[in-house]
Amino acid sequence: MKKNRRPIRPGEVVKYILFTLLALIYILPLVWVLNVSVKTNAQLFSDPFGLSAAPQWVNYYVAFFTAGLGVALKNSFIVCTVTLVVSMIVGAMAAFGIARLHWKASGPCLLYYMTGMMVPVHCVLIPLFVTFSKIGLVNNLFGLTLPYITFSLPITIFILNGFFQSMPHELLEAACIDGANIYDCFFRIALPLAKSGLFVTGLMTFIGNWNELLVAMVFISDPIKKTLPVSLTSFASPYATNYTQMFAAIVISVLPTIIVYCIFSDKIVSGLTAGAVKG
Amino acid sequence: MSMKKAMSVLLTAALASSMLVGCGSSASTGTAAATSAAAAATSTAAATSAAAATSAAAAATSAAASGDVKELTWMFWDDLDTSTDLITQLYKKNIDRFNAENNGYHVTAITTSLDDYYTKLNALIAANQAPDMITLSPGTYMDVYQQSAEIQPLNSYLDANADWKNSFSSGMMDGSTYDGQIYGIPTNFAAACCYYNKDMFTKAGITEVPADWDTFVADCDKLKAAGFTPITCSESTAWCLSMIAGYCMNRNGVDYDKLNAGTAHWTDDNVLSGINDMVTLTKYFQDTALGDSNDQATANFYNEQAAILVQGSWAIAQMNGANSDIQSKCGVFSFPTKDGSAGDMIVKCDNISMMSTTKNPEGVIKFMQTFTDDTAQKATVEECGKLPVTNVQYDASKAPSQCQDITNILKNIKGSIGFYNEQVYNTEAGDLFDNTMVSVAMGDMTPEDGQKALEDWYTANAWK
């Protein structure tokens, strides 16, 4: 306690107050979601703010069992984990090659990868689906991971390229003098040092794919292979949407990402404090 | 240090395994053509068993025993398990019944939300994976698939089965008939009517439901004077407003067939009167009509915050489900006319169409028959508040009272018309109609500018 004897400056108090207000702006809408997820649809429209006198926990039960959210959770988890692991490794390799190896086409190659970020997925959806159905990869979770991996690559490469570029040249040089080959340099030095970058991009990849709807919706028809976002759409009927159950389902579907995020966010912090530069 | 070493070992291992996966994937791309048939076969088998397990256990065991059950797929725009829509729940029962019949066919539903329906359907068609049958509404969407010959005429099947053909009420297939060829079997239909709160009408001193336009407007004034919101409607959900706009157009004699053919124009005076009538009604809408969604607007009615709701009969079940008091308070009347006649009724009809590529037309017909047999049609009106397409006798006391009211109204109507946004030239014209009406209603466009926008689009696209 003695450490904190330095008087707190008023400027800091203001900062904390401002950030607490900001945090409230972020949390309150989500609290609202939690609140309406245990209401009935009629209550949602007549009294959107009040606390529900009789919470409709049944919404969660229905969302989980009737809408098949349990199976969808499993499917999403499989697809996203496979995508995460493969895209990180392939992406890190490609980024390292561009950032660190010396070849003339590295610049154009990066641009080539980046075009993938610029194309709206709607444009490639039908050609991709036609090709995949010819080779029997539709209605298949493995088939779904391939486009997911590929769509995740551009951003992974882009961000990791930055991390590898900012890595001090001396580190690799030293390793080289010690007799390491280029593969050692990558796996033993560059990759561990880019840890914080890997966590950031991994998180982006995982969450992006966790929430991806369009490709999954077109590629998967079989109810037992549906992913979470596809299951979430089942609450919208043509003439009426079952909002409260949908919000309950949304809460269920975001819980895993929040848990994953909490685990990852600690790693990011430790990765950062370990410091890529101090090494 | 040891931590780092462990980490690098782990990553190396992960990489090695990923390379294997990578090799596997590229190899599979190369040889997949050869193995695709096998993969497809196993995946259908898996789908079949899974679907059967979830739907009807009896059918699954018998299917497994006989071993030669043919698989059918049907595409629909609502989820069969989670939907609160009663007609969707009935469809699920119909499917379970069909599968339990053990008639040599087993059907699996491919469901999406309505938003994604055509995206998925077109992708399946493009990849030669079209389902055996699909759900369509008559109008612009059915036109698309009829013109590209994706769906096939059903006349020969209907003619071969006279009992079935004759069971339909007259005129039910008009919407799905092209040059005498029938491209869709209706399964039920919904009529767009005015629902009103009897209590509020009495309190406002209205003794009789309005039959003509002027009385209707006068009654709205009375309701307003009595402190009620006369009409609840969503202007941001385009089709809700378009339904009212469609009625206003129709009551002024606007004929979309003539407009599509180019023998009438959007700049005609009757279009202007139609738009002006709609604008008149918007003045009686709730204050928040512009922002309220369809669900909110309907909730305003069943929570008794507004006196009149113009909606399809699909809303009956939703209203009665949300507020059990409303059934006794809610009456129905037909949208008023200007010429003293009973007028046309806007109807929305679900159809099932057979894809041209199906290998099991007999199975598809059997499926259609299940959806239109007496059991299904009776349940349509008694349980779901929609209207049957066949001449089935049903127990009026079981159906919601509003259904009986609508059935009575339908006995007197002059004819039926589709939704305006689905009966205009094509889906894009429908979207333009919706958007123009919203813009005029919110005062962003004058009625004349709205007419011009529609006329310009038709000149450029429809009357080439």
Place this chain on the structure above:
Amino acid sequence: MEKMLRSKKAILFFEAPALLLFTLILFVPIINDIWLSFCNYDAINPAVFCGVENFVAIFKDPVFVNAVKNTIFFMLFSLLTQQICGLLLAAILHNFKWGKNVYKNIIYLPNVLSSAALALLFCFLLKPKMGLNALLAMVGIKGPNWLMSVKGYLPLTLWVIGIVSLWIYVGSTMMLYMAGIAGIDQSLFEAAYIDGASRKQTFFRITLPLLKPMTKTTVSLTCIGSLKFFDLVYNMTQSGPNNKTQTIATWLYKQGFQFFKYGYASAMSVVLLILCLVTTLIVNVSINTKEFEG
């Protein structure tokens, strides 16, 4: 060392998996898409070549021209607000003694959630009877119709969507900047303090210049992300009222998948692709990071 870095075998080893996946799964369909932009194609019937007809048509289409305007507005708005707010938040949070991670995680939270679900949430909160306006009504203010205001060249609704997108995505920019700030050698700051530099001076003289590579990254991500803006608009306003909030991505989706004009939609996607490429080029040229590379 140099020889090792030039090894063809190593280059092949590092690039081959990504190149292979990328070419097969993304590039081939993109080429297909570009070909379709020169065709009349409805996704059901076979495509018919029609030359540049689609490109002529889209630039005559007032909705498309408006969509380009909206898209560029969203890009510039996101760029400015996210850069300023993201950097500011990161710089302030970095010096927090306690609660740093809590605040950071809360602000980043929307990025973990599905943007479609968040759009739906805000669609609710901005409806006239719910959320914001109900709160404003308590203090006697009649709130505007947030999602249905179309007056003016840049109507209120566009700003509302822009602010919601800021709410969602600023955390991501902030996070990247915090990673960047943490990567700066602490001894530089210490040296600056010893030399008597103020906080302001160290921020502008040390932090900011050293963050340049990260600025390039965040600017590129924000620009390309907002050019492809889809989920928020599609779920908050359905591009309405009367196509006033249409963006290129939502309009091409509507033309392609709802009006069955796939070729026409492909032409728009090619324009979008070119827009993205030009933006990237501008970003790359204007933010020069060469001097910081090792």
